[in-house]
Amino acid sequence: MCLASACCTLRATNTSGETVQALDATMEAALRDGRTPSAAEFGGIAAILASADGIAHSHFVPEYMALVLDEADLDDPGVHAFSRGVVQGLDGDIGINALVDLVAERPPLPVAVEAVWFKRWLDLAQDRTAAAGARTAALRGALLTKRQDARRSLRLSSVIADCAIDDEPAFLAHAARIAGLLHAESPSEALLDFLNDLLEVSDAADEASFELGMERVGHALQAGSGRDVLARLREARMRFDASASGREARADARVLSLAIGLLDDFFEERVGGWTERLEELRREAFAHSAYAIQEGDFLNGAKEAEVSAWASLAVRLGSLADSLEEPAWWNATHIIENELLAVYSANRTLFRRSVDGGLEYLVRPRIEGYYARHRDQLYALRGWLKARGCSELGTAAADLIARTDAALGRGDDPDPPGAAAASPTVVAVLEQGETPYDLREKFLRDVIADVNYVEFKQITPPVMEAVQTVLHAFEGLPYFDNPNVRVFVRAVVVKTLLFLKSRMDPSPGVDPTVSYLFIREGEPNPLEKSLQQDFMRFLQNSMLGSVDEVRGIAAGRADVMHQFEGIRFITEIKREEEDASFENLIASYGAQTTLYQNTNIPIGILLVLDLTTRDGLSGHFRTLYRTVVGDLLRDGTTRGVLIVKVPARRVDPSTATAEATRRISKARTASKRAGKLAAKAPKGPTTRKVAASPPPRPRGRRKIDATPGGSA
Structure with a gap:
């Protein structure tokens, strides 16, 4: 470069810097006064668009960008060039996060603008020479600007799945969080492999465990039987427990673990300890809510909804479990509206999904079993349905009534033979012939539990x-x-x-x-x-x-x-x-x-x-x-x-006794034979002792018994 060119470049740089300083002074003064400035105060929108390089290093990047988005024509090529220059120049986490948060609260930018931003954030996230904070912020930006574009989603998933586990743990932990969100949108074995690899990275393992737990929860909500739901939720609970033990500030994991444990107890009809655990759940839910508000991250939305739904389910289960132990309810309307039907259709009422899911396989058998045992309570439910009509909850109530009637054998003959003399649930199974699968499964589980109990005692x-x-x-x-x-x-x-x-x-x-x-x-x-x-x-x-x-x-x-x-x-x-x-x-x-x-x-x-x-x-x-x-x-x-x-x-x-007796007898015989042979054996080479002959016994005389009392 010639000296003249260098001087021109230096003057341009100095001029640009002086321009941005003047713009910043105006911005600072307006903000100090507590007001939002207009573009006219900076010499018009053109003056701001012409200073993209300098603004990229200003403390007021989001404020300048807000002015452009509010007052400029977003289809103007100058706006596109300005936004491109700003994001290319941003390399600090504070500026990137502020810009991402600004855009997150607004409608999507033009496709061409967000495509440029997405590429910049993706490139920065992969640059291991950049600061970990900036790369983490860039990941947030890439997740936001991918929107619903399938190709961008695939590229972001690929970048995260290819992350090396020797990367910065703080960056990996954030990558794990985004991997969980991406997997929920579009399941990917590569992302699951990445999360499993992170279990070996101590400072990222808690986030990986949490996201793997959420993956199990997703499968549970789609499962087709109570046992499948329960098995997957138990796996999820283990992941949440591992997450909570990995880092102190994991109230989200503790809430989900406690809620799943209470759901497990509800399904298995366990009693005891509910009050203490519900109180612990309330404390953890409050702690998580306070933390989430303080953090204020747009990524928290989905997690907040999920944690809140599980906490709500657990609290309602706690109330309903007590109610299902009572033969009658004095406040039936409150229980039906706020507890029973909310739990009965939890996937729709609490988790805001369009259809029933796996949770219903856990909660419905117990609720239906209660109505099968307490037939009089069906009248309270029918009365409620008649008063409320067939709203969404009314439809759920009608379904509950129909299923319970089927379990009770109601039809042409509403009272199956022997129903009053035996357990209504058992009679329903025997008399109906074609009962809902859930009830048949639960009945068989109870029978097998009895078999296991008898075996255990043996x-x-x-x-x-x-x-x-x-x-x-x-x-x-x-x-x-x-x-x-x-x-x-x-x-x-x-x-x-x-x-x-x-x-x-x-x-x-x-x-x-x-x-x-x-x-x-x-x-x-x-x-x-x-x-x-x-x-x-x-x-x-x-x-x-x-x-x-x-x-x-x-x-x-x-x-x-x-x-x-x-x-x-x-x-x-x-x-x-x-x-x-x-x-x-x-x-x-x-x-x-x-x-x-x-x-x-x-x-x-x-x-x-x-x-x-x-x-x-x-x-x-x-x-x-x-x-x-x-x-x-x-x-x-x-x-x-x-x-x-x-x-x-x-x-x-x-046979062992006979063999032992035979061996002992054989041993004794051998011992006696050996003794006789020893007695007959010569004692020395020249002399031999000869036993004296007994005296002759007199003939005609009886032997006298010399023992006391013997005969003479």
């Missing part, structure tokens, strides 16, 4: 000890905190230990299927196939959905596979004829057992047919299992293996 102390020992050892393994993983592994472990117990109790005379575990003279040792078939018969009776001989599992064929909703682990079955010590079993078969888990949860079971039993006598139950946990393949992954030995080549107790 559990022996050694089995109880074994279950506790094994499952405590598995705590902390990868994925074991997942509710479905935990439930399924527990179920299979318990059934496996019960299988061991069941094989140790019966004799072949009682149960011929266990004869392979006993000594059979002249027959070879049983194969491991016998144990596998026996184990499968047992599991099929347990209804765990286990299958055997499955190919294509970690490049092998699994003996027995247990699978539940994407969770899978294997029971490997072996037999051992030489060394059945746990150390040898894990050394010999541990690698094969653990390799099957390379594509799923790192938990496996090794079931061994123990053919090393000595003298046909098996050890105590507590000596036949062991849990091994550690880096078993030395690949940095902690794995767990439950080893269970099923003793074979056994004898029954009576």
